[in-house]
Amino acid sequence: xARNRAKMTFLENNTSRKATFRKRKEGLMKKASELSxxxxxxVAVIIEGEYSSVPEVFPREDVGSVxxxxxxxxxxxxxxxxxxxxxxxxxxxxxxxxxxxxxxKENREMEMKELMFDCLRNKTAPCFLxxxxxxxxxxxxxxxxxxxxxxxxxxTNNQGSSSTSVVPAAAGTTSVAMPTAxxxxxxxxxNNMIEENMNEIPNVKDFDLNRCSEE
Amino acid sequence: xARNRAKMTFLENNTSRKATFRKRKEGLMKKASELSxxxxxxVAVIIEGEYSSVPEVFPREDVGSVxxxxxxxxxxxxxxxxxxxxxxxxxxxxxxxxxxxxxxKENREMEMKELMFDCLRNKTAPCFLxxxxxxxxxxxxxxxxxxxxxxxxxxTNNQGSSSTSVVPAAAGTTSVAMPTAxxxxxxxxxNNMIEENMNEIPNVKDFDLNRCSEE
DNA sequence: CTGTCTATCTTTAGCAG
DNA sequence: CCTGCTAAAGATAGACA
Numbered sequence: 001x002a003r004n005r006a007k008m009t010f011l012e013n014n015t016s017r018k019a020t021f022r023k024r025k026e027g028l029m030k031k032a033s034e035l036s037x038x039x040x041x042x043v044a045v046i047i048e049g050e051y052s053s054v055p056e057v058f059p060r061e062d063v064g065s066v067x068x069x070x071x072x073x074x075x076x077x078x079x080x081x082x083x084x085x086x087x088x089x090x091x092x093x094x095x096x097x098x099x100x101x102x103x104x105k106e107n108r109e110m111e112m113k114e115l116m117f118d119c120l121r122n123k124t125a126p127c128f129l130x131x132x133x134x135x136x137x138x139x140x141x142x143x144x145x146x147x148x149x150x151x152x153x154x155x156t157n158n159q160g161s162s163s164t165s166v167v168p169a170a171a172g173t174t175s176v177a178m179p180t181a182x183x184x185x186x187x188x189x190x191n192n193m194i195e196e197n198m199n200e201i202p203n204v205k206d207f208d209l210n211r212c213s214e215e
Numbered sequence: 216x217a218r219n220r221a222k223m224t225f226l227e228n229n230t231s232r233k234a235t236f237r238k239r240k241e242g243l244m245k246k247a248s249e250l251s252x253x254x255x256x257x258v259a260v261i262i263e264g265e266y267s268s269v270p271e272v273f274p275r276e277d278v279g280s281v282x283x284x285x286x287x288x289x290x291x292x293x294x295x296x297x298x299x300x301x302x303x304x305x306x307x308x309x310x311x312x313x314x315x316x317x318x319x320k321e322n323r324e325m326e327m328k329e330l331m332f333d334c335l336r337n338k339t340a341p342c343f344l345x346x347x348x349x350x351x352x353x354x355x356x357x358x359x360x361x362x363x364x365x366x367x368x369x370x371t372n373n374q375g376s377s378s379t380s381v382v383p384a385a386a387g388t389t390s391v392a393m394p395t396a397x398x399x400x401x402x403x404x405x406n407n408m409i410e411e412n413m414n415e416i417p418n419v420k421d422f423d424l425n426r427c428s429e430e
Numbered sequence: 431c432t433g434t435c436t437a438t439c440t441t442t443a444g445c446a447g
Numbered sequence: 448c449c450t451g452c453t454a455a456a457g458a459t460a461g462a463c464a
Contacts, residue, residue, distance in 0.1 A: 002459045021254040039236040042263040
C-alpha cells in the first residue's frame with residue numbers, strides 16, 4: 001500500500017507475497033507490542049504461516065496465559081466474541097456503506113446549496129435544470145428558509161439586543177412553491193441574509209470510494 | 216503518534232488510555248485482517264482488555280483452530296517460538312543499536328571525506344584540528360588513496376581503452392604519513408582525480424535517535 | 431534471498447463538537 | 448462517552464543493491 005494502491009486480495013505472485021508477509025508480520029508484531037505497552041494489556045498474536053511450519057507468535061509473558069484465559073471462557077462468551085473473518089469484513093463493509101451514504105447525502109445538500117445561491121446571484125434558475133431538479137431545488141429551498149426562519153425567531157425572541165447582526169424578521173415561514181420565481185422578487189431583508197451566508201458556501205466534499213473496495 | 220511524538224510508555228491518563236486502546240485495537244484488527252487476506256494465512260489476535268471482561272478476539276474461521284495448532288506443538292517448538300515481550304523488545308533494541316552504530320560510522324566517514332576535500336581546496340588543513348583529529352584524517356586519507364589506487368589499477372589493467380576517463384597512474388600506493396603536507400604538493404593527475412570526486416561528496420546523514428528510545 | 435530507500439498511503443494523538 | 452477532523456508520524460510496495 002504505497003507507491004500505487006494495491007487492491008486487497010490474495011497476492012498471487014509468490015515472491016512479493018512472501019516479502020509482504022515478512023514485512024507485515026513485523027508491522028503487526030510491532031503494533032501488538034505498542035498496544036500492549038501503551039495500554040498495559042496482554043496481547044497474543046498467532047500467525048499460522050505457510051512459510052514457517054511453526055506458527056509465529058507474539059509477546060507477553062507467555063502467549064499461553066492469554067490463550068488459557070480464552071480457553072476457560074464459556075462457550076456462550078466465545079460465541080459472542082469469536083467473530084469470524086467473514087463477519088468481521090461484513091461489519092466493516094456495512095460501516096463503509098453507511099459512511100458513503102452519509103457523505104453522498106452531504107454532497108447532494110451542498111450542491112443544492114450552491115445551486116440555490118447561484119440562482120440568487122443570477123436572479124434566475126440555470127437553464128439546464130429539468131423539472132425534477134427544479135422541484136428538488138424548490139423543496140430544498142423551502143427547508144432552508146424554514147431553518148433560517150426558526151433561527152431568526154430564536155435569536156429575536158431570546159436575545160433581541162444581541163451584538164450578532166441578524167435580519168429582523170423578513171421572509172417568514174411562508175413556504176415557497178415555485179422558488180426560483182419567488183426568489184426573483186425577494187425582499188431586501190432576505191437579500192441581506194443571503195449576503196451573510198454567501199461566505200459559508202462549502203466545497204463539495206470528496207469521498208474515497210477505494211476505501212470501500214479495500215475492505 | 217501524531218501531532219507530537221509520544222514516548223512509548225504506559226499511558227497514565229485514564230481517558231486517553233481508553234481512547235487509544237479502542238483506536239489501536241481497531242487498527243491492529245485491521246492489520247491482522249489484511250495480513251490474513253493478502254498472504255492467505257490464518258491469524259489470531261487475542262487482546263485481554265482491562266476494559267472488557269472478555270478478551271477481544273480477531274478473525275479467521277474460528278480462533279480455536281489456530282490456537283489448537285499452537286497447543287499441539289511440542290514444548291521445544293513452543294520455547295523456540297514463544298518469545299516473551301521482554302525478549303522481543305531486547306531484540307529490537309539490539310537491532311536499533313546496530314543501526315545506530317552503522318549510521319554513526321557512516322557519518323564519521325563522510326565527515327572525514329568532507330574534511331579531506333576541504334583540505335585539498337584550501338591546500339592546507341583547518342587550524343582547528345587537534346593532533347588526534349589530524350592523525351585520524353591521515354589514516355582516512357591513506358585508506359582513501361589505497362582504494363583509489365586499487366580502482367585505477369583495475370581499470371587500467373582490464374580495460375585500458377575504456378571510454379571512462381580515468382587518471383593513468385598517479386599517486387600510487389604510497390602511504391602518506393602527514394597527509395595535509397603531502398597533499399599540498401600533489402601531482403596534476405591526482406588533482407584531476409580529485410575534481411572528479413568532488414561532485415560526489417555526500418551530505419552527513421541523519422539518524423533519529425528517538426527511534427531507539429521508543430523501542 | 432535479505433537489507434535499504436523512498437514516494438505514497440495509512441494510522442493516530444489531540445482537539446472540538 | 449462517542450464522533451469527526453487534521454496534521455504529523457508510521458507503514459510499506461516496488462525498485463534496487
